[in-house]
Amino acid sequence: MGEQQLDVVTADDLYYVPVSEFDRLRAKRLDAVEEAQTFALLARLNTLYMIARAWSGHLGTSFSSLEIMSWLFLREMRNLDAGPQACDVFFSSKGHDAPALYNVLIALGLLEQDQIHHLRRIHGLPGHPHVETPYIQANTGSLGMGISKAKGMALANRLLGVDQKIFVLTGDGELQEGQFWESLQSAVNMGLHEITVIIDHNKIQSDTWVKDVSDLGGLEAKLRAFGWHVERVDGHDIAALQRVFRAVDGVRDKPKAIIADTVKGKGVSFMEGPAMKVGELYNYHSGAPNEQEYASGSAELIAQAQERFKTHGLGELKIESAVRQPRKPVLKVERLVVAYTQALLRQAETHPEIIALDADLVKDCGLVDFRARFPERFVECGIAEQDMVSMACGMAHRGALPIAHSFACFLAARPNEQIYNQCSESSKVIYVGSLAGLLPGGPGHSHQSVRDISALGSVPGLILAEPCTEQEVVALVDFMVNGTEESSYLRLVSLGWPVPFSLPANYTAEVGRGTVVRDGDDAIVFGYGPWMLANAWEATERLATEGVSIKLVNLPWLNRLDTQWLRDVIGPIRQIMTLDNHYVHGGQGDMVAAAIAELALSPISRVTRLGVTELPQCGTNDEVLHHHKLDVDGLFASMQQAWRASPATVGPSQDAPGAGRRG
């Protein structure tokens, strides 16, 4: 990461502006608008660096918000030096623009410079904001909570006699969330003028135009109808931003909303929203630029920055560089979402009553092909999970078979009561929650769904199941469509993962029953899903070299258990372990362990439950698995420990009562 004079941008190097150059810019005491414009440009280059280095992040929405954030932190926020509890408050409700915010904070010395290299790394900067990071004032990542939080802050401040302005940045797709509208009215009734909401109106949500997902209609009129003071501004025109912030300063009797018209991906020509061709998806919402995109994009930004530095009389802009780690090679992996797409299409061919509903995750949920093939049976609900689920409920009531999709973290929680309400009608809806579980570790705990089994597991008439291979996806989808009258929840790991075993060719889904994927006599391990079972399989292989023979069982059912099967598959084994890609509390392991306590197996059995036991870490997949001790090493160590702590495993004979006793 040596400093260097930059002549040629190469595909392998990454470039960023050191804090010293921001300091040099600010020391020049330029006109405030000029300074902020250049500041934002440098922060944009660093944001590109950060995301490229992490191979993951949200470029488009970071770029659209940079002028706003830069101006706020340079000129609007008071008492920044007094620390995050005493200064004016800013936070982003959309949250996926965290890289932009991090770089503004780093440039101002409010966050350590070294953190620029640690986006989405463990103990680094989380993919979505977390209050443990300095100057991060709210955990966000799930949408629509921002104004509510700001209201709480303002009311507590009034009670405690604290004077703070509170700035909240929201997305525009985010406005589809009901909580946004729910939060508007009382802010007016309470006269919370401390709050200024800036809507980063870049017109693209996830991968496509907001107007094509769920058009917002007349946004200004709506906000005014709710009684808010409304301004509209070009969100990249800093002089205009300055004027609008002065204008809202004068409003002292009501909360204020500034609709900032912005461009998603602003600043790099080919990343800008309007460069998207008709019928294409926007490519820079999440993920990272490839080598060529990075080279072109950074070259554009560097050229502009150098030009501005010269114009300011600051001479050459010093840029530092780092070598980009190559992307991990892709192995032969099980891609469950891809398999789901195919399974869904196949079922839809013969089931004209199937309707697929999506909540603004058409690509991530594997629905692009379905939408193309059955456009009249595809309903895009926008970021509105409660609405989606109750719509599905209404559809089911009229004879359709709705299949509702979102990320598991949102689907299990946001419309939690709506799912219960639907199931209480004894109608049939299928829910598909992708991005389930601890991995990928990059987006952070708002997206790491490790409590959905608990949140949905006790809904009556709702069967929860998770496949471990593409083959099992097909079997479970077939079961959910054709094999049950109950509603169901398909829990899908989105991350591709190599799985070292396969299920029988004639595998079919039988409720409450699993499949032995590796035989053994000394202990038995129950688990589900691709990476957990794959890691467990590797761990059992290692234990085999120590002479311990472990039976590994894929149990895809998360809230159903056939206790007769359980008794049979356990057989004479008395050392039992469960693995949850979920919190241990409320996971599959609780169900299995409780059933074993009820079976009262003789001689005595011992159940050890493993899984997640604390808020998930954000980091690379390896880092996260290692931290939670769910990588191969961690599972191996836990299995070994359980084995060593246990009494000698009972052999096939059942005639050794008490052999499992502990003193």
Add this chain to the structure above:
Amino acid sequence: MGEQQLDVVTADDLYYVPVSEFDRLRAKRLDAVEEAQTFALLARLNTLYMIARAWSGHLGTSFSSLEIMSWLFLREMRNLDAGPQACDVFFSSKGHDAPALYNVLIALGLLEQDQIHHLRRIHGLPGHPHVETPYIQANTGSLGMGISKAKGMALANRLLGVDQKIFVLTGDGELQEGQFWESLQSAVNMGLHEITVIIDHNKIQSDTWVKDVSDLGGLEAKLRAFGWHVERVDGHDIAALQRVFRAVDGVRDKPKAIIADTVKGKGVSFMEGPAMKVGELYNYHSGAPNEQEYASGSAELIAQAQERFKTHGLGELKIESAVRQPRKPVLKVERLVVAYTQALLRQAETHPEIIALDADLVKDCGLVDFRARFPERFVECGIAEQDMVSMACGMAHRGALPIAHSFACFLAARPNEQIYNQCSESSKVIYVGSLAGLLPGGPGHSHQSVRDISALGSVPGLILAEPCTEQEVVALVDFMVNGTEESSYLRLVSLGWPVPFSLPANYTAEVGRGTVVRDGDDAIVFGYGPWMLANAWEATERLATEGVSIKLVNLPWLNRLDTQWLRDVIGPIRQIMTLDNHYVHGGQGDMVAAAIAELALSPISRVTRLGVTELPQCGTNDEVLHHHKLDVDGLFASMQQAWRASPATVGPSQDAPGAGRRG
């Protein structure tokens, strides 16, 4: 229930109009408006009957909606005779007006006449609508889902080629729910003109004025800003209703909303909203009229009805009567919500940072006194649980100690993700969910919170606890305020219940540990909460007469368990039972059973879990407990069965390995 000529209304009798009189009215072929006005009046008398007889129900909102419902079912709904799947669709999103709807359906012969006597009885008419009842098209009771459901119905109908009008009745307080606004936009984008929403704008939500809770602002302007066609009408003027329905018929390109100005409690002078004095609460939202109120109210309605029948040339209106069952005498009971009020006030005296947040249940959540004593620290959020929780999150972030209140059913589910988000910030908020569990059985499963332990149990940093006595309420509130840095959820049974034991005078809350409330040697039973433990206590008394001695343990912790304590309290006992006022799956019993499986007690133990295993029944408390086998008889039988099925209980010696084995 003999037919009789009515001269004097007495306090002990209840009066209703038989279907034959509705038939006589309709056979007269009066002018449509005149007919509907009289029809509504008779249905109002029957609604009063139904609620008085059940000693429970929602009078105010039923009365405000009766002209609307009567007109819809008499003149707007097509193909009623073809059955509920083929006719036009009507349902109430607010749902607590179910008694009005039932009486309209009964009067039209669409629902059995005998059901008029069976409101809130098992196998009768549920307190909130359930699709098992004929012509009930949606389960409601939790607010804000109506338009979403209607959209789903309309889209499925379009796909399946069905032509149906869909009428949805909403409340006005209900409009505070975010899902209402979330559902508006796509209805416009999709041009769902099939949908007509009628807002029963009676201006009172629960017990007070909507404008004092969270003023709706310019409702018409808001709805128009969302692109809906909007009409406004006097909701009790049937001629005006007729005109407005003809007007919206002509709108074929967008969904329609009719704001119907109504009067809560319409038709009985002293029950009408405007009769409420300044500073008073509205008395007729839920519950039932007392004897004198019933006598006066029914006399008013009967006099009007007789007058109208004479005017119509129909002669005397025949009225039938029934004897009202006396209200159950009040025993000396533990009133946990009352105790909570006192505990909260006491903590608030010494904790100026405490702020109480309420979601339109100030009376039911025991907050009336707090509001009076600390008005500046009381925040009424309206029916907006997501907003409330994220506000609490923001308050905690600024140094306050927020305590957020609602019914357990709503609090655990509606803001489920917001609670997780708050806890992920490691801040401290206390949640108080009243009306927890299976009882009261009258409101039905939308309000019977029996999955909240599961829905919240795995939220990291959130401690769930439920007290069984007033004394324990005080101890747990003290713990939650002063004894932990974690967030917590206080699960409160609202129903008063006599508890036959008391906790030690020096009782304090220790996380994960319970208290033996009855000693015994043969078996051990774990449970929590007043009625479950009281019923279990009675059952153990009975078992004692059969020579079986059962230890009963109050374990108030729902997702925390001290396993060392568990081992100690179990001691040599090997027959173990858990009791959940919750679904067995995901309840406390799962936690206890799983821990026992991990302890691997020697000799072998057997755990039996009891609790709710199906969607809760609606009925009287006795009926519901009996159905779910959780009354004293049911618990006695289960305990007896478990005892008989088990091997001989092991004595105090641990030297009997295998004694607990089964063949």
